[in-house]
Structures are given as structure tokens and as C-alpha cells.
Amino acid sequence: MQHWKSLKETRAKRQEVAEVCISEEFNASCPTDKIILVNLAEFGRMEVGRCIRKPDEFLGCANDVLPLLDNLCSGRQEFESRCNPDKPNVISSKNGYISSIMLHKKGCGSSKSLWIISASPGQTIQLDLIDFSANQQDNNLISCGSVYGFIIERSLGINHTICGGWNRERALYTSKTNSVEIQLLITNRRKEVHFLLRYSAAIVKKDVTNRDAFHISTIVVISAIAGGAVVLSVIAVVCGVVYINKYRMKQEMKRANLYKTYSTIGSNVQAYYRPVNVDQSENNATCWDMSLVPPNQMTLLSDKCTCPTLQMRNQGNGDKTEGERSVERQSLYSSIKST
Incomplete structure (x- = not known):
């Protein structure tokens, strides 16, 4: 209780x-x-x-x-x-510190017991160094003063060196993935170096890379081509319809020119006609084509045809009788009709 x-x-x-x-x-x-x-x-x-x-x-x-x-x-x-000095130690907290004291006292962080920092998918890990053994006079040192260890991203083959001894606090590394390994080295100095590695998870800002831009531009080009194909197809259909309509109109106009009017031949008899030139005599004769005339009207039109009498030349046999000319005239109508 x-x-x-x-x-x-x-x-x-x-x-x-x-x-x-x-x-x-x-x-x-x-x-x-x-x-x-x-x-x-x-x-x-x-x-x-x-x-x-x-x-x-x-x-x-x-x-x-x-x-x-x-x-x-x-x-x-x-x-x-205590950390486990015989196997890797996984860190899943979003932020914290790794102390060099754990390396010196327990061996944690060595090649046998790496620190593994894991963040959530879609996050990166920011690592900063707080170096208590830094020489403040070497703040402008460019080369690596002392190697404290390595930051490893195995999936990418990255091995980043942790350099210390020349600045007390500075940004160290930003991971490319959501998991890194930390391997610390025990220095041979008489005086132990003391430092902290500060880690924190950060959300990745998604930028449009050249590859993304290439994919986007490719999609735009494909869309433009597809749209152009649709437009060309529509234009082709429209042009085809226009062509067919023009062709039909042309045929109708041709037919209208061929039979563009009608003439009254005889009393109350109408029929379409086509002028036919017949050059079988000294004078050019024009007769009507009877191809569209109903058969029951052929006799009526033949009787009332205004075609001039053709002066048919014989082959030394003299002029033909009127009956023979009538027969030849009917055969002429038949030949004109067949044309």
C-alpha cells in the first residue's frame, strides 16, 4: 500500500x-x-x-x-x-546525443558495436559535432585535424569522415537516407578527446530534380503528341467530309451542265436534252440526245425533232429517196442515243 x-x-x-x-x-x-x-x-x-x-x-x-x-x-x-559492446546498438529516438565517453569506457561505437541511427521513412538525419577538445585557434583549419570516426551509409556506399580538433560546434553531415551507422575511433593521444554527436531527424523537402523534370517534360511531349494526333484526326475527318461533299457537288454540277435545262419540243412535251454535234455533212448538224426520253415519247419527239435534214452523200449511187433518208435519220438518232 x-x-x-x-x-x-x-x-x-x-x-x-x-x-x-x-x-x-x-x-x-x-x-x-x-x-x-x-x-x-x-x-x-x-x-x-x-x-x-x-x-x-x-x-x-x-x-x-x-x-x-x-x-x-x-x-x-x-x-x-550499459550499451552492448559486442553487437550494433540501434537508436530509434528522433533526436539525442552520442558521447565519446561510451567509447572510452565501454567500447560502444567501435567497429564491433556501431551506433545505428534510424529515422522514419521519408526522413533524413542531421548530425552535428560538439567538440570539447577543439583548438579555438584552428577555427579556419581546412584539412582534417583529427579523425574521430566515420558516418556510413552502406546502401549508397558513402563513408564520411568525422573530423575534429578545429571547431567547437559545427554541422557535420546530412544523410541521404533514413539510416546511418556511426563508427568511432579510439585515438592514440595521451589525453582523451571528448565530444558529442548530436543527431536529429528531419523531413525531406521534395525538390524537382532534373530526372523528375525529364519525366515531366516527357509526359508533356507525349501529351502534346497525343493531342496533336487527335487534332490531326479531326482535321482529316473534316477534310474527308468536305472532299466528299465537294465531289458530290462537282458531280451534280457536271450532271447539271450536261442536262442543265429542258426544252419544250412539240406541244406539252418536256425532256432534258444534251446538244450533240454531228459532223457528217458539209454543214454541222445539231440534234437532241434522246437518252433520257421515255420510250413512249420517242416517236412523238422523232416526229417533232427539229434536226436539219442531213445531206447524206452516197457512194456514186445518186440521191436516196425520202424513205431511205427517214430510215437513216432514225438510225442516226439511235447512234446518237448510244453515245
Whole structure:
């Protein structure tokens, strides 16, 4: 009962509770006449704070790890969280620090136990160096004064050198992907160098690259070609319709020129006609083409035809009789009709 009362009082005073992010170092120590007593220990995503910047669906989810902390540090005078020196240590918090002390004391960050910083997909990682061993007189040093380690992006084959010793605080590297590895080196100096690597996740600003511009321009060109093809197809259809209409009109005009009027031949008899020139005599004769005349009207038109009498030349046999001329005239009409 006393434990839950203490737990309730501790939760009411959240400012007295240490908030430790994943892979951060937690140290607790007491004077020689006192011991450590852990009253509250929770692991999870309790609330928005230094480690959790934005609420998500898992906010408020936590486990009570007080028995674990009791086993590690309660009743003791000193406690220090430990990294694993035999395998890589994954950091999933959005921001924090990596201290060189962990390298010197525990070997964390060496080639065997790299620090792996992972951000959410679509984010990059910004790394800054805070160098406590920097020589303030060498701020303008261009070359790498001391090699502290490497920033590695294996997927891209990038190995960026961490140079120190010439500026206390500066921007170090911005990743191309959402995951980097940190390998720290133990220097051979008599005096240990001390520094912090500050990391923070940042949202990638999506810029239009040349490749994107090429894809966009390609899409525009393809769209323009497709649009042009549609326009040309419409023009072709319109031109085809216009051509067909003009062709029909031309045929109708030709037919109208061929039979453009009608003449009254005889009493109350109308028929389309075509002038036909017959040059079989000294005089040019013009007769009417009977091709459109109904058969029952042929005799009437033949009787009333105004075609001049053709002076047919014989072959030395003299002039023909009127009956023979009538027969030849009818045959002439037949030949004109067949034309």
C-alpha cells in the first residue's frame, strides 16, 4: 500500500522523474552514506515530452519495469546504463546525443558495436559535432585535424569522415537516407578527446530534380503528341467530309451542265436534252440526245425533232429517196442515243 502511495505521489510530480530516451545513458549515484531506491520505472510511450515529440496511436502504452531496476540498482550507491559492446546498438529516438565517453569506457561505437541511427521513412538525419577538445585557434583549419570516426551509409556506399580538433560546434553531415551507422575511433593521444554527436531527424523537402523534370517534360511531349494526333484526326475527318461533299457537288454540277435545262419540243412535251454535234455533212448538224426520253415519247419527239435534214452523200449511187433518208435519220438518232 505504501508503494502505490509513493508511486501516485511520484506521478503527481512528473518533473522529478528522469526521462531517458532509447540508447541514452542513464547514470544514478549517491553519496557514500546513502543508497539508491527506485520508486517508479516504466518503459514505453507514456506521454509527449523530450523523447516523444508528437502523439501517436501507441501513446499511453507502457510496462512497469520496476522489478528490473530494483535488480540492477536499488540498494546500490551507483548505477550506469550499459550499451552492448559486442553487437550494433540501434537508436530509434528522433533526436539525442552520442558521447565519446561510451567509447572510452565501454567500447560502444567501435567497429564491433556501431551506433545505428534510424529515422522514419521519408526522413533524413542531421548530425552535428560538439567538440570539447577543439583548438579555438584552428577555427579556419581546412584539412582534417583529427579523425574521430566515420558516418556510413552502406546502401549508397558513402563513408564520411568525422573530423575534429578545429571547431567547437559545427554541422557535420546530412544523410541521404533514413539510416546511418556511426563508427568511432579510439585515438592514440595521451589525453582523451571528448565530444558529442548530436543527431536529429528531419523531413525531406521534395525538390524537382532534373530526372523528375525529364519525366515531366516527357509526359508533356507525349501529351502534346497525343493531342496533336487527335487534332490531326479531326482535321482529316473534316477534310474527308468536305472532299466528299465537294465531289458530290462537282458531280451534280457536271450532271447539271450536261442536262442543265429542258426544252419544250412539240406541244406539252418536256425532256432534258444534251446538244450533240454531228459532223457528217458539209454543214454541222445539231440534234437532241434522246437518252433520257421515255420510250413512249420517242416517236412523238422523232416526229417533232427539229434536226436539219442531213445531206447524206452516197457512194456514186445518186440521191436516196425520202424513205431511205427517214430510215437513216432514225438510225442516226439511235447512234446518237448510244453515245
